[in-house]
Amino acid sequence: MTEHAHFIEQHVPRLRRYARALTGDRSAADDLVQDTLERALSRFHLWRQGSDLRAWLFTIMHNIYVNQIRSRMRRQHESLETEPLADVARAHEPDWLELRDLEAALARLPEEQRAVVLLVGLEQFTYEETAHVLGVPIGTVMSRLSRARERLRVMLGGDFKAPTLKVVK
Amino acid sequence: MSKKAVITEDELHAYVEGVLPAGRAAEIEAYLAGHPDEAARVAAYREQIVALHREFDPIVNEPLPHRLQLPRRHWARVLLRSAAVVAGFALGGVTGWQLHAYTTEQRAEAASWPRRAAIAHVVYSPEVRHPVEVGAEQEAHLVAWLSKRLGVPLKVPYLGAQGYQLVGGRLLPGERGPVAQFMYQDSKGQRLTLYVRTNADESGETAFRFAHEHGVGVFYWLDRKLGYALSGEIQKEDLLRLATTVHRQLNP
Numbered sequence: 001m002t003e004h005a006h007f008i009e010q011h012v013p014r015l016r017r018y019a020r021a022l023t024g025d026r027s028a029a030d031d032l033v034q035d036t037l038e039r040a041l042s043r044f045h046l047w048r049q050g051s052d053l054r055a056w057l058f059t060i061m062h063n064i065y066v067n068q069i070r071s072r073m074r075r076q077h078e079s080l081e082t083e084p085l086a087d088v089a090r091a092h093e094p095d096w097l098e099l100r101d102l103e104a105a106l107a108r109l110p111e112e113q114r115a116v117v118l119l120v121g122l123e124q125f126t127y128e129e130t131a132h133v134l135g136v137p138i139g140t141v142m143s144r145l146s147r148a149r150e151r152l153r154v155m156l157g158g159d160f161k162a163p164t165l166k167v168v169k
Numbered sequence: 170m171s172k173k174a175v176i177t178e179d180e181l182h183a184y185v186e187g188v189l190p191a192g193r194a195a196e197i198e199a200y201l202a203g204h205p206d207e208a209a210r211v212a213a214y215r216e217q218i219v220a221l222h223r224e225f226d227p228i229v230n231e232p233l234p235h236r237l238q239l240p241r242r243h244w245a246r247v248l249l250r251s252a253a254v255v256a257g258f259a260l261g262g263v264t265g266w267q268l269h270a271y272t273t274e275q276r277a278e279a280a281s282w283p284r285r286a287a288i289a290h291v292v293y294s295p296e297v298r299h300p301v302e303v304g305a306e307q308e309a310h311l312v313a314w315l316s317k318r319l320g321v322p323l324k325v326p327y328l329g330a331q332g333y334q335l336v337g338g339r340l341l342p343g344e345r346g347p348v349a350q351f352m353y354q355d356s357k358g359q360r361l362t363l364y365v366r367t368n369a370d371e372s373g374e375t376a377f378r379f380a381h382e383h384g385v386g387v388f389y390w391l392d393r394k395l396g397y398a399l400s401g402e403i404q405k406e407d408l409l410r411l412a413t414t415v416h417r418q419l420n421p
Contacts (some may be wrong), residue, residue, distance in 0.1 A: 014231070117221075
């Protein structure tokens with residue numbers, strides 16, 4: 001079992017990096033990592049030997065994060081249908097004036113778009129792995145990625161022209 | 170413009186990621202040359218990726234807060250809880266080892282670092298896209314960076330004469346601080362990793378020792394300030410020959 005802990009330990013710095021970028025908050029991020037490690041160790045028997053441990057850990061983290069957002073929303077008596085997840089996930093909305101700042105721009109993205117842009121761009125998961133971690137079809141990953149990158153570009157001061165390429169599916 | 174200019178949004182992102190086949194990437198490059206708006210968009214997306222790394226990569230090298238360090242008593246309790254509920258999961262002996270390790274921490278550490286080297290080998294050597302953090306093309310930067318993080322000037326052995334080229338290196342968390350891992354590869358894709366850590370006691374010098382962990386052979390030795398472990402899934406005598414070369418180059 002010590003080996004299990006050692007295997008998992010290799011991934012902790014990256015889990016922290018992703019959690020920080022996802023939550024935008026140092027202590028919330030470490031809480032999320034700690035919850036993820038506890039769950040991973042207590043369920044290590046469920047990990048399929050030979051499968052990608054990193055993807056498994058990120059999947060656990062994603063599920064915990066989504067559940068946290070949902071329960072926070074329940075406490076706030078918000079409805080999933082009327083309130084975008086990101087608005088509830090963030091305690092402090094960044095000021096519009098700060099938007100050139102990358103972290104603030106990330107915070108303005110809907111949670112599901114933020115997750116995709118971070119898993120692909122920062123954690124360098126393939127599109128397939130990202131789909132697996134988030135439990136969504138790959139087409140959803142691609143459309144979220146496209147929307148997230150374009151929103152970030154606009155917020156970070158890129159030009160405001162709409163893309164001219166047609167989406168061919 | 171060529172008629173192959175029908176480029177999907179998905180392909181454009183795959184191009185940003187650099188995961189398209191070379192031929193298709195060249196077609197997209199040609200298309201972008203004639204479409205400055207699209208080229209600007211691609212450039213902005215690539216800049217986003219760079220900015221994400223610039224912003225968040227330092228977190229990877231931060232020391233872990235105590236509560237996230239494994240293994241510890243707290244985690245041992247989690248494991249024991251898990252052992253209690255998972256019937257037939259033979260944990261007792263190993264968990265016992267772990268608890269025991271806390272009481273004789275140093276001894277356990279001395280025995281476990283080659284194992285950590287083997288695990289790091291197992292984790293990173295099969296990586297296709299990200300085997301290393303800094304590639305061999307930036308060798309000077311790699312060495313300067315890892316030397317700075319370990320606080321000791323490092324040298325990267327040259328194994329070209331033995332058929333192994335440097336792939337690059339990465340920083341890893343060790344039991345007492347940062348650890349460096351250099352990766353080598355031969356023409357058949359067989360990989361070796363050299364794990365370099367700092368020693369608590371600078372006077373230590375040992376002969377080669379051999380360990381076999383997770384199907385990986387490890388030759389390891391201490392050399393004053395640094396401990397080295399060369400790991401590979403190759404014949405023991407071949408690994409010894411390479412370890413000897415490494416040792417000789419580090420101690421000219």
